[in-house]
Amino acid sequence: MISLTRRHLIALTLGGYFSYLLFGIFDSMRGATLSTLLADLPLSYALGGLIVMGQYAGYFTATLLAGVLADRTSPRSTLILAGVSLTAGVLGYTASTALPLLIFFMFFIGMGLGSLELGGCNIISAIYPEKKGRHLNILAAIAGCGAFLTPAAAGLLLDAGLSWRLVYRLGLVFAAPCALYFIFLHCPRLSQKAQKIMQKKQRASQSLALFSMNLSNFAYMAAEIGTATWLADFYCHVKHFSLLEASAGLSLFYIGITLGRLGGSLFVDRIGHIPSILAASLLAVGCTLAGVYGPDALAILVSVSGLCYSVIFPTSSAVVSGLAPGHPGRALGVFLSFGGLGGMFGPWLLGILNDLAGPKTGMACSCLFGASILLFTFAAGKLSAKR
Numbered sequence: 324m325i326s327l328t329r330r331h332l333i334a335l336t337l338g339g340y341f342s343y344l345l346f347g348i349f350d351s352m353r354g355a356t357l358s359t360l361l362a363d364l365p366l367s368y369a370l371g372g373l374i375v376m377g378q379y380a381g382y383f384t385a386t387l388l389a390g391v392l393a394d395r396t397s398p399r400s401t402l403i404l405a406g407v408s409l410t411a412g413v414l415g416y417t418a419s420t421a422l423p424l425l426i427f428f429m430f431f432i433g434m435g436l437g438s439l440e441l442g443g444c445n446i447i448s449a450i451y452p453e454k455k456g457r458h459l460n461i462l463a464a465i466a467g468c469g470a471f472l473t474p475a476a477a478g479l480l481l482d483a484g485l486s487w488r489l490v491y492r493l494g495l496v497f498a499a500p501c502a503l504y505f506i507f508l509h510c511p512r513l514s515q516k517a518q519k520i521m522q523k524k525q526r527a528s529q530s531l532a533l534f535s536m537n538l539s540n541f542a543y544m545a546a547e548i549g550t551a552t553w554l555a556d557f558y559c560h561v562k563h564f565s566l567l568e569a570s571a572g573l574s575l576f577y578i579g580i581t582l583g584r585l586g587g588s589l590f591v592d593r594i595g596h597i598p599s600i601l602a603a604s605l606l607a608v609g610c611t612l613a614g615v616y617g618p619d620a621l622a623i624l625v626s627v628s629g630l631c632y633s634v635i636f637p638t639s640s641a642v643v644s645g646l647a648p649g650h651p652g653r654a655l656g657v658f659l660s661f662g663g664l665g666g667m668f669g670p671w672l673l674g675i676l677n678d679l680a681g682p683k684t685g686m687a688c689s690c691l692f693g694a695s696i697l698l699f700t701f702a703a704g705k706l707s708a709k710r
Contacts, residue, residue, distance in 0.1 A: 327450060331509070335450050336458075338508045341501045342402055342443035343462045346436055347469025348494055349409060353378060353432075355477035356487040363487060370422055376667075377426035381408075381433020383663045389438045390656020398449070398652070399510035401442035406502030409435030413495055417488040440466075441659055445652050446510060448644035455644060456591035456599070459637035460584045467581030532706035533646050533654060537661040539600075539699035540639055544662040545669025546607070546692035547632050551576060552670040553677060554625060557686045561615075562622040572622075576629035583633025591634055596642045597704035600635050601697055607631035608693040615687045625686065635696060636662070646707060665692075 327335070353375065361371045385408070389401045412431030419425050443462060451458045473494075480490050554576055558569035591599040607628045614625035640655065647654030669692060677685035 332450060334508060335446055335510065338402065338505060338510075339443040339446040339458075339462055340465050341504060342405065342439045342446075343466040344469045345405075345409070345498055345501055346439040346443070347466035347471075348473050348497060349413075349432065350436055350466075351470040351473040352477065352491060352494055353429075355474040356481070356490055359481055359487040364420060366422065373422070374425050374429050377429035378433035378436070379663060379667055381412075381430035381435075382437040383433075383660055384430075385434040385437030386441055386656045386659040386663060388656075389441050390653040390659075392652070397510040398442045398445040399505065399508055401438050401445065401652070402505035402508070402510075403502075405435045405438035405442055406498065406505050407435075408432070408438060409498055410495060410502060413491055413498070417491045437659065437663075441652070441656055442505075444640050444644075444655055444659075448641065448655075454592050456596050456638050456641040457588040459641050460588040460591060460634060463633075463637040464581050464584035464588070467577065467584060471577055471581060529646050529707065532703040533643060533658075535699045535703040535706060536639055536643050536646070537658055539696050539703065540636070540658055540662040541665035542692045542695035542699065543604075543632070543635050543639065544665030545672070546689050546696065547580075547629075547636075548666045549669035549673040549692065550611070550625070550628065550632075550686070550689050553673055553682060553685060556677070557615075557625065557682045558622065561681075561683045561686070562619055564622075572626045575623070575626040579627060579630035580633040583630040584637060587634035587638070591638045591641075596638050596645075597700060597707075599638050600642070600700045601704075603631050603634050603638075604693050604696040604700065607635075608690045608697070611690050611693065612687065615683060639700070642703065642707075646703075 357371055357375070360366070360374075361368065366374075385404075389404060392400050392404065408431045412428050412433075412435055415428035416425060416432060419428060444459065447458045447462055448455050477490050480493070481487065551573065555566075555569040555573045558564040558572050559566065564572065587599070610624040610628040610631055614622050614628070617624070640658065643654055643658045669689075673685045673689060676688050
């Protein structure tokens with residue numbers, strides 16, 4: 324365990340919290356302003372999708388590159404990269420009108436988001452090795468608070484007549500002070516000697532366990548983002564909810580994720596990381612199937628699946644950081660990259676199933692991703708036990 328003074332511990336913890344708060348704010352800012360941007364320029368939905376893909380491409384790139392950077396220097400360098408990328412991306416994005424420039428600067432915003440998520444996770448995993456499951460769940464809940472509050476605030480400002488460009492720039496009111504905080508933050512790192520000793524202890528079973536957790540994160544992101552993407556449509560066309568009721572169901576899904584992570588911080592370290600993930604994925608599958616195939620009174624259980632899914636990602640991050648003590652930044656970077664791919668392909672695959680078999684079957688098939696989480700996590704637990 325890294326030796327820290329209480330003051331230094333608090334400073335590093337705040338650095339991790341600030342990184343995830345910024346992540347929640349700017350990740351949700353895109354969705355809150357995109358429709359206004361498309362109407363303002365104007366651009367089609369298909370072209371708007373290309374802008375969103377620019378952010379995913381930046382996120383994917385950052386999680387790979389920043390992981391190596393964090394291992395060779397410290398998580399502080401990752402957070403500084405995040406602050407610079409995010410600030411440059413927002414300023415360029417809000418000053419652009421041409422589609423190539425919008426995609427280009429959205430790529431930098433994506434790099435900032437990927438670096439923020441990786442940097443915060445690395446810091447918390449390093450300074451709370453014995454209670455990382457608890458603190459990573461709290462960290463994810465903070466991101467959820469930012470993601471929940473930002474669309475509401477952005478909607479009020481847009482309704483008041485403010486430009487989407489100004490709304491986006493207002494986010495820099497939070498980003499600029501955090502970037503300065505990251506610059507002056509001192510982050511410890513493992514010595515090269517300690518890293519080499521840990522890497523020698525790495526076995527084939529651990530490598531396979533890491534790969535299994537990466538596949539689990541792909542399945543998790545595909546399940547969570549796929550469910551969130553098509554949930555309102557499912558409620559409207561299958562359960563015949565009104566648009567307002569469907570929107571409330573989607574909000575409940577996100578609220579469940581945030582509250583579940585806060586609650587999960589109290590028990591995941593006590594009952595174990597792997598058992599927590601297995602139980603959560605099993606409950607998520609059960610809730611989804613009951614909500615899809617049960618009577619209309621049980622339809623809300625699909626939204627409740629967000630509460631079940633909530634602990635999986637942060638607790639899986641704790642598992643991955645424990646499996647790769649010699650190079651946690653690189654391992655977490657690859658882990659997040661697999662999640663980014665799952666977030667890209669999950670909604671797309673479920674959308675194809677919606678077209679082919681209807682939204683009821685499409686939503687039910689999200690359980691295949693949930694079952695994959697169960698399978699890959701169970702395999703990782705067995706493989707890691709061979710260490």
